[in-house]
Amino acid sequence: MSFYSIAPFIQEYYPQYYSIETYPAAQCITIHKVAEEWGLFCNFAHTPIVLYGVTFKSAEQLFQLMKFKDKEAVRAVFQARNPKMTAKKWERTHRRPDWGCMIVDAMKFCIQQKYEQHEAFQVMLDKSEGKYIVEDQTSFPKKAPDTWGTKLCEDHYTGPNLLGRLLMELREYKRLDYHLPANALDFIQLLKK
Numbered sequence: 001m002s003f004y005s006i007a008p009f010i011q012e013y014y015p016q017y018y019s020i021e022t023y024p025a026a027q028c029i030t031i032h033k034v035a036e037e038w039g040l041f042c043n044f045a046h047t048p049i050v051l052y053g054v055t056f057k058s059a060e061q062l063f064q065l066m067k068f069k070d071k072e073a074v075r076a077v078f079q080a081r082n083p084k085m086t087a088k089k090w091e092r093t094h095r096r097p098d099w100g101c102m103i104v105d106a107m108k109f110c111i112q113q114k115y116e117q118h119e120a121f122q123v124m125l126d127k128s129e130g131k132y133i134v135e136d137q138t139s140f141p142k143k144a145p146d147t148w149g150t151k152l153c154e155d156h157y158t159g160p161n162l163l164g165r166l167l168m169e170l171r172e173y174k175r176l177d178y179h180l181p182a183n184a185l186d187f188i189q190l191l192k193k
């Protein structure tokens, strides 16, 4: 199993999300590229999030930073043009040891902040009512979708679709509840010094 595979964490700590879902393609809204119609649902969308006076350029940047506690890694990922790729480099050596048991709560936190700080995102979520939301990874080279997404198989999207599921939960309940370790946001102070 790859170091980067998060499926074992989901199985152990978030069994309620450990499943493969299937959705009829005709009833799906797909998240693929930021520039596309529903691109605002993508974590990479330009939706600045301000926390304790620090501005994060996207939910993705915030999520990637939450993996780290060390100043060097935090600063490198914060300054990176592509935080996801830079985080991958630092993860092997510097990922916080409890990342696995907080990963879904971290994602919920980031999406909840985006929701609270961006009305356009709230409006678009409401507009998507009645449709399934899926992250479309069909064009990705790997054979199977990862935990966050799905792939198109004939007339349906199939995969764990955790990103889509969290967005649908947010749409339904108007909030995502999360429980983070007390030090989860300490990294923000490292960006101020």
Ligand SMILES: Nc1c(N[C@@H]2O[C@H](COP(=O)(O)O)[C@@H](O)[C@H]2O)[nH]c(=O)[nH]c1=O
Residues within 6 Å of the ligand: 006, 043, 044, 060, 084, 135, 140, 146, 148, 149, 163
């Ligand atoms: N795995 C994937 C995307 N999926 C996105 O990756 C994010 C989390 O990645 P990770 O930190 O690896 O768990 C999350 O925002 C999810 O929507 N996107 C992409 O362009 N390319 C990828 O390969």
